[in-house]
Amino acid sequence: MAKFTWSSDLETGDQNVDYQHKKIVNYINLLETTLKTKEAPQSLLKNIIFGIIDYAEFHFTDEEVILTTIDYPHLQMHQKAHTDFVEQIQKLKSRFENNEDIRRDLHLLLTEWFKSHINQEDKRAFAFIKTAKG
Ligand SMILES: [Fe+2]
Ligand SMILES: [Fe+2]
Numbered sequence: 001m002a003k004f005t006w007s008s009d010l011e012t013g014d015q016n017v018d019y020q021h022k023k024i025v026n027y028i029n030l031l032e033t034t035l036k037t038k039e040a041p042q043s044l045l046k047n048i049i050f051g052i053i054d055y056a057e058f059h060f061t062d063e064e065v066i067l068t069t070i071d072y073p074h075l076q077m078h079q080k081a082h083t084d085f086v087e088q089i090q091k092l093k094s095r096f097e098n099n100e101d102i103r104r105d106l107h108l109l110l111t112e113w114f115k116s117h118i119n120q121e122d123k124r125a126f127a128f129i130k131t132a133k134g
Pocket of ligand 2: 063
């Protein structure tokens with residue numbers, strides 16, 4: 001399972017947003033460490049899963065507030081990407097609550113989604129802010 005390593009090419013140029021993205025990467029890596037054992041303590045997994053959901057939702061709201069303030073033209077599309085992701089992660093949470101081992105699926109979803117979302121949507125949005133500010 002590939003480790004999600006933070007690198008400077010993921011930077012959006014907004015320090016606060018980058019800080020939050022790094023925290024998300026830390027969560028993903030914490031989850032990755034639990035994959036090394038056959039079974040991980042349920043309480044630890046619960047903390048990681050609920051923690052990442054809460055943090056991702058807080059982060060999305062923060063981003064959406066910034067993008068609303070600057071009248072970002074692709075706001076609706078960006079918001080929909082966030083909402084769709086939350087739906088996917090909520091489905092995984094339900095499976096976890098039904099005692100399924102979702103570690104691998106969750107890790108895959110988080111890694112693939114965040115890499116591509118940060119690289120494409122977030123970078124594009126915050127590049128727009130830079131040009132808007134002049
Ligand atoms: Fe983001
Ligand atoms: Fe975003």
